[in-house]
Amino acid sequence: EAQVTQNPRYLITVTGKKLTVTCxxxxxxxxxxxxxxxPGLGLRQIYYSMNVEVTDKGDVPEGYxxxxxxxxxxxxxxxxxxxxxxxxxxxxxSPLTGLDTDTQYFGPGTRLTVL
Amino acid sequence: LAKTTQPxxxxxxxxxxxxxxxxxxxxxTNDYITWYQQFxxxxxxFIIQGYKTKVTNEVASxxxxxxxxxxxxxxxxxxxxxxxxxxxxxxxxxxxxxxxxIFGAGTRxxxxx
Numbered sequence: 303e304a305q306v307t308q309n310p311r312y313l314i315t316v317t318g319k320k321l322t323v324t325c326x327x328x329x330x331x332x333x334x335x336x337x338x339x340x341p342g343l344g345l346r347q348i349y350y351s352m353n354v355e356v357t358d359k360g361d362v363p364e365g366y367x368x369x370x371x372x373x374x375x376x377x378x379x380x381x382x383x384x385x386x387x388x389x390x391x392x393x394x395x396s397p398l399t400g401l402d403t404d405t406q407y408f409g410p411g412t413r414l415t416v417l
Numbered sequence: 418l419a420k421t422t423q424p425x426x427x428x429x430x431x432x433x434x435x436x437x438x439x440x441x442x443x444x445x446t447n448d449y450i451t452w453y454q455q456f457x458x459x460x461x462x463f464i465i466q467g468y469k470t471k472v473t474n475e476v477a478s479x480x481x482x483x484x485x486x487x488x489x490x491x492x493x494x495x496x497x498x499x500x501x502x503x504x505x506x507x508x509x510x511x512x513x514x515x516x517x518x519i520f521g522a523g524t525r526x527x528x529x530x
Contacts, residue, residue, distance in 0.1 A: 306460075335518075337520075342522075344520045344521060344522055344523070345461070345518075345520040346520075347518070347519075390458070392460045392461075394460070405451070405463045405466065406461075406463070406518060407463075408459075408460025408461050408462065409460055410459060410460060411458060411459065411460055413458070
């Protein structure tokens with residue numbers, strides 16, 4: 303089944319404790335992205351990647367890191383989480399065929415709480 | 418990407434047709450119009466995409482007038498399971514800006530028994 307998976311789905315942590323949220327897709331998509339969703343603010347893009355070893359900042363990259371060492375994986379790293387990073391996070395992927403570039407496939411989400 | 422404007426919320430009843438209109442006055446020539454659906458605590462899901470006139474798939478229809486400054490998502494005979502938030506996005510397939518999806522507040526559709 304074609305899908306985007308994220309782990310963990312739920313995480314409660316404390317300020318300053320480094321964490322990684324994994325994202326994996328099995329559709330051989332070149333493009334991957336991370337979003338956060340907050341009440342009243344909608345979905346905002348954190349980082350995106352056009353291909354292996356190619357990443358770029360989205361609208362709200364502060365406090366986050368990403369890496370793209372393999373095509374299928376795009377982990378989101380919070381080196382020193384803070385309470386304002388409490389949010390619902392979504393990973394998404396998309397092919398870069400030029401035909402469906404707006405169609406992104408989203409993962410199930412990771413609900414992160416930073417105390 | 419062009420900014421979009423949608424109603425914040427809509428109510429309907431099972432079996433009715435629902436039309437959600439989105440305004441995108443500054444849409445560019447190369448921009449496509451895409452709609453996503455999001456259920457609570459789930460990721461958005463692609464519904465339909467179009468450039469002009471009418472597009473129909475198994476889930477919905479998308480009507481785009483000639484000036485393309487607005488579009489209407491039509492959901493035929495809605496059921497309770499159609500209760501969700503619907504997002505209208507406008508983006509360019511071919512340019513460097515295509516890779517950024519800017520989600521607005523969306524339209525919260527509530528379907529009642």
